[in-house]
Amino acid sequence: MTETAPRPTLEAVAARAGVSRATVSRVVNGGEGVREPLVERVLRAVEELGYVPNQAARSLVTKRHDAVAVVIAEPETRVFADPFFALQLRGISKELTAHDSQLVLLLTEGRADHARVGRYLAGGHVDGALVFSLHLDDPLPELVQRAGVPAVFGGRPDWGEGNRSVYVDSDNRGGAREAVRYLVGLGRRRVGHITGALDQTSAVDRLDGFRDVMVDADPRLIAEGDFTPAGGERAMRLLLERCPDLDAVFAANDLAASGALRVLRAQGRRVPEDVAVVGFDDMLPVAEQTDPPLTTIRQDIEEMGRLMARLLLRALDRRGTSLDDGPGADDGPSGVVLPTTLVRRASA
Numbered sequence: 001m002t003e004t005a006p007r008p009t010l011e012a013v014a015a016r017a018g019v020s021r022a023t024v025s026r027v028v029n030g031g032e033g034v035r036e037p038l039v040e041r042v043l044r045a046v047e048e049l050g051y052v053p054n055q056a057a058r059s060l061v062t063k064r065h066d067a068v069a070v071v072i073a074e075p076e077t078r079v080f081a082d083p084f085f086a087l088q089l090r091g092i093s094k095e096l097t098a099h100d101s102q103l104v105l106l107l108t109e110g111r112a113d114h115a116r117v118g119r120y121l122a123g124g125h126v127d128g129a130l131v132f133s134l135h136l137d138d139p140l141p142e143l144v145q146r147a148g149v150p151a152v153f154g155g156r157p158d159w160g161e162g163n164r165s166v167y168v169d170s171d172n173r174g175g176a177r178e179a180v181r182y183l184v185g186l187g188r189r190r191v192g193h194i195t196g197a198l199d200q201t202s203a204v205d206r207l208d209g210f211r212d213v214m215v216d217a218d219p220r221l222i223a224e225g226d227f228t229p230a231g232g233e234r235a236m237r238l239l240l241e242r243c244p245d246l247d248a249v250f251a252a253n254d255l256a257a258s259g260a261l262r263v264l265r266a267q268g269r270r271v272p273e274d275v276a277v278v279g280f281d282d283m284l285p286v287a288e289q290t291d292p293p294l295t296t297i298r299q300d301i302e303e304m305g306r307l308m309a310r311l312l313l314r315a316l317d318r319r320g321t322s323l324d325d326g327p328g329a330d331d332g333p334s335g336v337v338l339p340t341t342l343v344r345r346a347s348a
Helices: 010-017 021-028 036-049 055-062 083-098 111-122 140-147 172-185 201-213 229-242 254-266 301-317
Strands: 067-072 102-107 128-132 151-154 166-170 191-194 248-251 276-281 295-298 334-338 341-343
Touching: 010 021, 010 036, 021 036, 067 083, 067 111, 067 301, 083 102, 083 301, 102 111, 111 140, 128 140, 128 301, 140 151, 151 301, 166 172, 166 201, 166 301, 172 191, 172 201, 172 248, 172 276, 172 295, 172 341, 191 201, 191 229, 191 254, 229 248, 229 254, 248 254, 254 276, 301 334
Parallel strands: 067 102, 067 128, 128 151, 151 166, 166 334, 191 248, 248 276, 276 295
Antiparallel strands: 295 341
16 A cells, blocks of 8 residues: 655645735635735745645535536436537536536436435535426426526426526427428428427427428328437338428437438438428537538537536625526526527438
8 A cells, every 4th residue: 555645734835825824714715814925925825735625514604515416307318418518517517627616417217216316416425406307397407496406407308387496408399490401491391200209398399390381281290209210210110101392300319310311211212302491400420420411400519508607606795696587587497598590401
């Protein structure tokens, strides 16, 4: 075994900097009221000694843990297979890192995991929570509220009147309208839609956007998917069985579109000559590598994650004010909705 050197103490930093222990404590814990020359001396001593603040002691002073729970309401098999989650986590991680805060990842596989997450949030381990990929019957919003931790949600909430949750989302309905109008503008008349999982508001909003344009669409032109490539394949087969003369498809996300493209190719349909295809997300690892490359609606997934983290950190910095304080807080959910844009490639 190798002996380790003792950790530098607050007293050692104070001695090196020639200041009091209280002055060092205020500087390392972000307190105010210390003159700039003394701050510089303390920080120089911290660096020279390699001092690392004791997190438990610091939490007693700051009332902060410098940790944020990121709760994804999906099993790990889905999270680690879908680039959407990697992009959103990257945005969250960048923002938290810039503010010297740690990310604690919590996934839910079933009801037992919901209880575990609820206990963890209520246990005082984190300053707040970022929660996304919720389903309509998900108990997580109630668990978060019961735990008493500030939270920001990814996606438009839909769990009851009077809820004033803060959330970040993209213009799912508007983006879907733009996708379908584009297909109609190409002269396509039999436009099908592969939905996402309809227990999630993003999928419902995109379906509504499709219906806004295709007001009199044949119900057989709508096939339910689940935001996965396999779901896109199943839905595409069903659409071709129901409507062999289909000439365009709007898929609720890029993964579903990639599955649809595989089925079209296997059945001898040329894209875009016979069937034009548009997706949603513009996840480059998917959209640029499909055959042909995918025309899609771009949402800034990484920015959504970054903005979720920024809103939460801003609320925590307000120290004691509610996330819901501010203009419009009494009018329903406080939402930030990011714009979407059409990205044209070879599939449509």
